[in-house]
Amino acid sequence: QKEVEQNSGPLSVPEGAIASLNCTYSDRGSQSFFWYRQYSGKSPELIMFIYSNGDKEDGRFTAQLNKASQYVSLLIRDSQPSDSATYLCAVRDNYGQNFVFGPGTRLSVLP
């Protein structure tokens, strides 16, 4: 069974710090990786996706992918209280049909 693992948290960081969120996956054939943010009681919203090894930056967010280690991470620079949410890692399978989600990491940014 394909699995996606994340630390459930909560991860607490002070305002202005860098938050680092990690995700590992079991299916070595997975091709693309997505980070979603979910506020309490709301639906997931896409932050960014990555499918090549290395780093991808979008504003304050950086996704990092290491396929050899089956590891993907999300860095949030200059964290703000509004970044407090649950962050979901999703992995798209090799056929491109299914997305498998991790349990999410709850992030709390303290003012």
Added chain:
Amino acid sequence: NAGVTQTPKFRILKIGQSMTLQCAQDMNHNYMYWYRQDPGMGLKLIYYSVGAGITDKGEVPNGYNVSRSTTEDFPLRLELAAPSQTSVYFCASSYSSSHNSPLHFGNGTRLTVT
């Protein structure tokens, strides 16, 4: 642009009742999905469809049925509701199977079975 629309937003069912959760998208997406989210458990795939007339089971399909008669609509049917089906249900869509085609979510349906 409405995106993915789910109805109803909330519903309370009694054990043994049936209902249909509606999902429609106006983005001409080929792929549609139903997930359920239990507290602290992430999203579990119930059913998905890669195009009109084609559906397939996901990780937790028992107790549910789907149909995909049009590209736009992907209703989820609950037969004989059970307390274990109390959850938040999300419908999502994706344009294609390509790497840069993410999931777009509806606002969810919160279902309670008592």
